[in-house]
Amino acid sequence: MADNIFLGREPLIGGVLIDRRRMVRAAERLLARLGVMIAPDTRIAGLRVGEQQLVEIAKALSLNARILIMDEPTSALSSSECDTLSKIVRQLAREGVAIIYTSHRIEEVLELADRVTVLRDGRRVVTARIDELSRGAIISAMVGREMAANERGATARDGAVVLSVQDLTLDTLGPHGWRRMLHGVSFELKRGEILGIGGLLGSGRTEILESIFGVARGWRTGSIAIDGAAVDISSPSDAYHLGIALVSEDRKERGLHLAASICDNVALPSIGALARFGLRTFARERALAADMIKRLSVRCTGIGQQAAALSGGNQQKVVIGKWLATEPRILLLDEPTRGIDIGAKQEIYRLIFDLAAQGLGIIVVTSEMPELLLLSDRILVMCEGGQTGILARENATQETVMRLAAPGMANWSQEAAS
Template sequence: MMDLIGASGTGSGRPQGGPLLVAAGISKHFGGIAALTDVHFDLRPGEIHALMGENGAGKSTLMKILSGVYSDYAGRVELHGRTVEFASVRQAEAEGIAIIHQELNLVPELTVSDNIFLGREKRIAGLIVDRKAGRAAARELLKRLGIDLDPDARVGRLRVGEQQLVEIAKALSLSARILIMDEPTSALSPAECERLFRIVGQLARDGVAIVYISHRLDEVMHLADRVTVFRDGRHVLTKDIGELDQDRIISAMVGRALLAAHHAEGGTRGEVVLSVRDLTLRKPYRSGWRQVLHPVSFDLHAGEVLGIGGLLGSGRTEILEALFGSSVGQADGQIILRGEAVSIRSPRDARRLGLALVTEDRKTQGLHLQASITDNVALPLVGRLARFGVRSFARETALARDAVKSLGIRCGSVEQAAGTLSGGNQQKVVIGKWLGTRPRVLLLDEPTRGIDVGAKREIYDLIFRLARDEGLAIIVVSSELPELLLLSDRILVMSEGRQRGNVERADATEERIMQLAAPYGGKAAA
């Protein structure tokens, strides 16, 4: 995938000239907590400058200062050699700075074109919104991105990856000279990543300065001209990409060498816990019903990690949703748990039967961000923990403390709001919530999306421990092929809603998985 980009950087040579933007001595506090302490950062015209660090290192805080989200901070920001102070995002945009946030900032009820030009609608005589012109402009932007999306489609009906592409089109519509991209590929398929990389490279060659925040080291090594690393709210390192390797970046991020996680080899599979036979799914569309899952069959053993691979829209998530009873549409087929055929029509049915689903979007589907860790962890078990119909706060607190201890959740207390945790710790809370139900089958959809390398290692170790030591049957969906190969005992490969193959660990390579995942007009493999 990365070979399409070139050896390193934009492919046009190191950017020349002085800095376009300078952030000097920036400090920012939230209450009594220091998010940034005297950090420095500069950006050159036509440069792709990667900003890295663990969750909570201060990357997004600095970017929100530069883009006008936060105006209360110490230090100074210079743009084109003059000091600037942005009181709003609009002011930053007027100066040519656009940001694509990690958390999507779209209105689900509006169309793609309405979202792209929200607040900047094209008008006739300055009065009447010209929706036809807006659709045409949106169509041109989407064409530039190389994606086939209907400008009239409601954003709320798009998948997360498609919504991310709308965000990118929205930022490009601002004609920004500085583009801040916060984890832009976290929900994209490999093909969409390649498309984005080409666009990023072209923008840089056109003189656009790009701040690229990512946890994906391979992306950074191939895209970036320079790398800056923050740790614990402080500046640790800024180097040209040619002076760095992945190990040095990781060591700067976490303050120590980080050994790669290792999958236990030669494990013995236990009994078959889950059997799926001819699982199909139809979803309603404006023109009628559409088949999104064609017959899918597989077995899942105790202590096994079954990976599901494929491109965005291949049916990976739909398999998990159909198993958990949360899919929209008509699911058919046979589901057998420990030798007994079962009917799962709702998440309540699934939970009762011992299934748990960690969704790909923890912010909107996995957590109540304003609620405490205790409330989140106890949510599926409130009734079971209650005494005589009254919530038992003591039991709920004990459950949350057990989850914090066993999963290594870093927090001030179990009463801390989930939304104030780093991404990796939020993901652990979601997993802890479902592990509290003592599931037989754990379904994980993009379990490491948007979390740093240190937290990823901890999630990997947790998955291995749950499978190997506790015999849990686990299904993992991941868009990152190295992650899928690391975690999985077997990989079920999907393409356009069809099952293309079931690859054993010993035979699994990135090339083999991509061959099977590519769109294919023939019959699915057994």
């Protein structure tokens, strides 16, 4: 971590040797300022995306810049980390640093900004002081139209359990020996149900999905049953054959082949099933992709467009589309709306409701509390790898979820970091 923060500007002894002690101490100070309790000699690869983001912010702080540009600094942070960050941002502003802060989260903008500029489709729509703009005005400027409020549509739940997980445990071999990432996780997912998983960053939310999908690194115990029959899932290929789909947290790293076309991306998991004697059926692949982009209203020039050229929201739709094309029965969504604009978010919410209405069992992991409360029929709350409770929709509020997610509120940031 220290190496990353001071890359290219390492403190030197005699102009050649790196002064590690000074570097580590300086890094410690910076991280303490951010409220991150991670040892500065931890490897970046061992950190979660959110923690990496904090390191990146520490690096920016270490430059003591006069102008600080932050592009979606909180998109991967949990809410407690966001609070720390906003404190730092305000403090920096008081110290005379000019800050350009880009964000999809309107609450943040309203809270932090002095002046707001709204961009849409690469053009400036409006620039004004924050007190001149209401929340609704900002949203309509962003979307270009007034948004309707969200409503969870009527759900058709027939009560049949499609997925049941019993006593799931996961141990991962880290740099400091084996670590228990999950313990005692048990739940059931019914057809047409949306199960939300809440909890702080690093509480094991993603690991649950990865365990079900057969990609979790480490040693897994516990049983998973689909439609009541115990199954053994040891690879994504097994999961795929059982009708499970995972839309992962990091769409660029793990979801898309960016250099390939939309068509190739959407068809990728399905081409094996579409092909005969290993020969691809291009017409079927194109039809599949065209059908998907229509169904998900992906905004693009055509199915031949490169995935890298799409906006975040549309890329996310492509990733979801590629899994819907496999006709799954269980859909696992990890941060499905991370880093996408509010218009696309609404569309994805609507899509999730539609899919649930069609009888898919859906599990959603999200760091955004309003989203969690909006989407979920039930909420499973995680804390430090353990399951602290399952809340029904009626009982779920910000407060009840948070109480389960962080029982000891006092040392929050430590938990988020560990």
